[in-house]
Amino acid sequence: xxxxxxxxxxxxxxxxxxxxxxxxxxxxxxxxxxxxxxxxxxxxxxxxxxxxxxxxxxxxxxxxxxxxxxxxxxxxxxxxxxxxxxxxxxxxxxxxxxxxxxxxxxxxxxxxxxxxxxxxxxxxxxxxxxxxxxxxxxxxxxxxxxxxxxxxxxxxxxxxxxxxxxxxxxxxxxxxxxxxxxxxxxxxxxxxxxxxxxxxxxxxxxxxxxxxxxxxxxxxxxxxxxxxxxxxxxxxxxxxxxxxxxxxxxxxxxxxxxxxxxxxxxxxxxxxxxxxxxxxxxxxxxxxxxxxxxxxxxxxxxxxxxxxxxxxxxxxxxxxxxxxxxxxxxxxxxxxxxxxxxxxxxxxxxxxxxxxxxxxxxxxxxxxxxxxxxxxxxxxxxxxxxxxxxxxxxxxxxxxxxxxxxxxxxxxxxxxxxxxxxxxxxxxxxxxxxxxxxxxxxxxxxxxxxxxxxxxxxxxxxxxxxxxxxxxxxxxxxxxxxxxxxxxxxxxxxxxxxxx
Numbered sequence: 227x228x229x230x231x232x233x234x235x236x237x238x239x240x241x242x243x244x245x246x247x248x249x250x251x252x253x254x255x256x257x258x259x260x261x262x263x264x265x266x267x268x269x270x271x272x273x274x275x276x277x278x279x280x281x282x283x284x285x286x287x288x289x290x291x292x293x294x295x296x297x298x299x300x301x302x303x304x305x306x307x308x309x310x311x312x313x314x315x316x317x318x319x320x321x322x323x324x325x326x327x328x329x330x331x332x333x334x335x336x337x338x339x340x341x342x343x344x345x346x347x348x349x350x351x352x353x354x355x356x357x358x359x360x361x362x363x364x365x366x367x368x369x370x371x372x373x374x375x376x377x378x379x380x381x382x383x384x385x386x387x388x389x390x391x392x393x394x395x396x397x398x399x400x401x402x403x404x405x406x407x408x409x410x411x412x413x414x415x416x417x418x419x420x421x422x423x424x425x426x427x428x429x430x431x432x433x434x435x436x437x438x439x440x441x442x443x444x445x446x447x448x449x450x451x452x453x454x455x456x457x458x459x460x461x462x463x464x465x466x467x468x469x470x471x472x473x474x475x476x477x478x479x480x481x482x483x484x485x486x487x488x489x490x491x492x493x494x495x496x497x498x499x500x501x502x503x504x505x506x507x508x509x510x511x512x513x514x515x516x517x518x519x520x521x522x523x524x525x526x527x528x529x530x531x532x533x534x535x536x537x538x539x540x541x542x543x544x545x546x547x548x549x550x551x552x553x554x555x556x557x558x559x560x561x562x563x564x565x566x567x568x569x570x571x572x573x574x575x576x577x578x579x580x581x582x583x584x585x586x587x588x589x590x591x592x593x594x595x596x597x598x599x600x601x602x603x604x605x606x607x608x609x610x611x612x613x614x615x616x617x618x619x620x621x622x623x624x625x626x627x628x629x630x631x632x633x634x635x636x637x638x639x640x641x642x643x644x645x646x647x648x649x650x651x652x653x654x655x656x657x658x659x660x661x662x663x664x665x666x667x668x669x670x671x672x673x674x675x676x677x678x679x680x681x682x683x684x685x686x687x688x689x690x691x692x693x694x695x696x697x698x699x700x701x702x703x704x705x706x707x708x709x710x711x712x713x714x715x716x717x718x719x720x721x722x723x724x725x726x
Contacts, residue, residue, distance in 0.1 A: 233560050233569045234344075237581070238352035241293055242286060248410050251285045255299055262300070262307045271370040272383050274304050275645060279387050282411030282428045283641035292355070297642060301362050308369045320369065324596040325655050332578075332589035333360045339556040339582035363645065367652035374616070374660045377653045378456060381449045384442055384649075385463025392466035395425035395435065395473040420533035425473040430641040433572075436474025437633045438643050439467040440482035441626055441650070444490055448622025452615050477534040478636030485632035489625030496605070496621065520544065525635065539573060539636050541565060546576045554584040574634035597627050597654050604658035607665030616661055623654055 247255075254277055261273040278297035287294045322330075337353035371380055398404055398416045406428045407414040417424040417432055424432035446467055449460035471479045495502060514521035526540035545564040552558045558580050562569035571577045578590040601624045608617040630650065639647050 233562050236569060236571075237340075238344075238348055242284070243288065243291075245287050246410055247285045247287050247296075251281055251296065251409055254281060255296055258300055259303045262303055263310075267307065267370075268376060269379070270304065270307050271367070271376070271380060274300055275380065275383050275649065276387055278645055279384075279642055280390065280428055281642070282406060282409055283430055284411030285409060292351070295642070297363065297645065298358070301358075301366065304366055304370075305362070308366065323600065323655050323659070325593065325600060325651055326365075326368065328589060328592040328596045329360070329364055329651065332586060332593060333357055335589055336578070336582040336586045339586055343556045343559060343582075359644070360648075364648045364651060367649055368655060371649075371652045371656045372659075374657060377657050377660075378449060378452070380649055380653060381445055381463075382456065382459055384646075385446055385449070385459050385466070388439060388442060388446075388463050388466040388470060391427045391435075392439070392469040392473075394427045395470055398425040398427070399423050399473050419475065422475040422531070422533075423473075424475045425470075427470075429643060432474040433476045433478050433637050434639065434641060434643045436471045436476050436479025437482055437637055437639075438646050439470025439474070440479040440486060441629050441633060441646055443467040443471070443483055444486040444622045444625035444629060445650075445653075447490060448619040448625075451618040451622070475531055477528060477530040477536065478633055480530045481528060481636070482629040482633035486625045486629035489628040490622065493618075493621055499602075520547075522547075535572070535636075538567060538570070542568065542571065542573045542576045543635075546579055553579050556583045557581050557586070572637055574638045577638050593651070594627065594631060597651065598624065600654060600658040601627070604661035607661045611661075611665040613661075613664070616657075616664075620657060620661060623650075623657060626650060627654070 258273045258277040262270045265273070274297075278300065281296040283295055285296055287299065333356070337357050340353050341350045343349070367380075371377060394405055402416045402418075402423060403414055404412050404416055404426065406412050409428075412426065412428060412430075417426065426432040426435045429435040429438070443464060446460050446463035449456050450464060452460070468483070471483045492499070492502070510521050513524075517523070522543045523540055525543065526536040528534075528536050545561075545568055546553070549558070549564055560569075561571060561576075561580050571580055575587060575590070579587045601620055605617055605620045605624075608614075608620060627650070630647065
């Protein structure tokens with residue numbers, strides 16, 4: 227197989243050509259569809275997320291060459307449940323937020339550019355499936371997860387799933403066998419690298435399994451901070467997430483977990499994050515100028531687990547930068563031509579560039595920007611409302627987003643783990659809206675605050691202050707009032723000078 231054909235099969239046209247779903251999986255799917263309609267609308271998200279997460283991605287039904295895995299099969303029924311239950315509970319009208327708009331721009335730009343890049347029906351069908359996944363799942367979760375209670379319900383669902391998956395991953399470490407292989411789609415024997423077993427449970431690769439645990443870890447800690455009935459389940463979920471991260475025996479999940487913990491530890495300096503971001507930027511620029519290699523070569527220096535692919539991750543970034551003119555317009559078909567194993571685009575940012583060009587990458591980064599912006603506004607709103615628990619939970623979402631950004635340098639979500647990504651975005655939108663709606667209005671800004679001094683109350687040359695007074699001159703400048711006792715002390719001081 228030549229490099230170009232290999233790159234194509236990695237992007238589209240691969241997969242099974244026959245139905246692989248087992249009877250056991252089919253039973254799970256049918257029961258889940260029934261629960262979607264039997265449970266109240268607010269709880270319908272529980273069976274959909276749980277079953278979609280714990281069934282291997284390669285369990286598919288093939289219809290006319292189209293692949294329908296478990297969450298694709300259940301998606302139309304979940305939407306039908308949402309539309310049927312629109313009047314069950316009163317809630318505010320759904321409005322697109324900044325995250326929604328960024329997701330829409332990224333998804334459509336990716337689909338259009340990838341279709342133009344390849345110029346054949348196979349690519350167009352693949353991108354239609356991509357839109358079906360992204361828009362269908364993300365906006366389904368946006369409709370189902372609308373309040374703070376909905377967010378906690380989703381986190382509890384993930385906690386239960388992680389506890390179950392972590393037990394199976396521990397069993398892999400003990401026996402070297404993956405019990406989920408009875409469903410099909412995952413191997414029976416556990417992968418081994420440099421003498422270490424790499425547990426993967428239901429996921430397509432150990433790195434993905436560990437990354438899911440690492441990205442959920444700060445969310446479970448945030449749920450634990452809420453106290454109450456959620457504390458026990460949140461604690462169990464946090465322990466399970468750490469087990470998943472460790473048993474995957476991969477550097478990317480451990481690095482993501484470290485980024486999450488570092489983000490949580492920044493809580494005491496939450497009011498100084500702007501200065502911290504500038505410090506990081508200046509530090510990176512300084513290192514880039516001082517180092518012989520580019521600053522992104524630090525990626526290959528990370529050696530957390532023996533036998534990792536740090537050099538490969540560095541080369542992906544380096545070659546993408548060096549070959550900018552190859553992919554900037556609509557992406558690039560043959561990244562394998564850049565070097566050894568460059569066709570394995572295990573970097574979400576490089577993958578966005580290769581699939582859809584510069585604007586696809588730009589809109590993908592805009593999703594993170596909008597998420598951090600919403601979380602920053604929501605945290606400030608929770609602080610005004612003096613709701614410390616909500617403020618801590620919002621901070622935990624920021625740590626999870628930081629972990630995801632770090633993980634994306636070494637992986638792309640390509641199986642059912644993408645549900646974690648879309649759920650994270652939907653929950654950020656929900657908890658941000660809840661915080662902003664519950665907070666009191668911000669105090670009005672002081673007149674002239676933030677305006678440069680040369681623009682305040684301008685007076686033309688040669689004119690008096692009264693003649694050049696601004697429109698709002700009717701509101702006199704308030705007299706400055708010193709601290710208590712200041713006027714008496716000043717009078718005594720002046721009297722002493724007069725006596726001299």
